[in-house]
Ligand SMILES: [Zn+2]
């Protein structure tokens with residue numbers, strides 16, 4: 515399930531190319547990077563580097579581990595991807611062209627539920643104003659168990675009692 519996209523003026527690819535060209539030492543947009551950007555932006559997912567490597571290999575792409583890690587860091591720096599730190603793992607998701615949102619993360623099945631809440635936004639704005647804090651972003655992750663896992667747990671408990 516993903517949230518409705520936000521209108522953006524450029525394609526992720528052209529934004530990334532622009533970023534590479536504007537580095538102090540301009541960098542070339544390689545074929546592997548192009549494959550990565552196209553693959554990542556073809557669907558909205560929360561993924562870690564290993565999942566991306568596996569999925570791209572399965573889809574028939576030739577990508578090196580080092581390139582994946584290096585490019586992910588650049589995509590974050592370019593404002594295309596957002597990092598989500600979850601325990602010891604780092605997940606990535608679209609930032610460019612995707613609305614700000616928060617996450618509920620199921621610790622049983624790993625499911626990530628995205629939500630937006632205007633009251634939360636208001637609270638954050640108030641808190642920042644109080645501290646004269648200029649906010650550039652935030653990560654808000656709620657851990658727990660999702661509805662499906664809760665149901666499974668209740669069923670299991672019932673069966674255990676029989
Ligand atoms: Zn779950």
Ligand SMILES: [Zn+2]
Pocket residue numbers: 560607615616617628
């Ligand atoms: Zn998300």
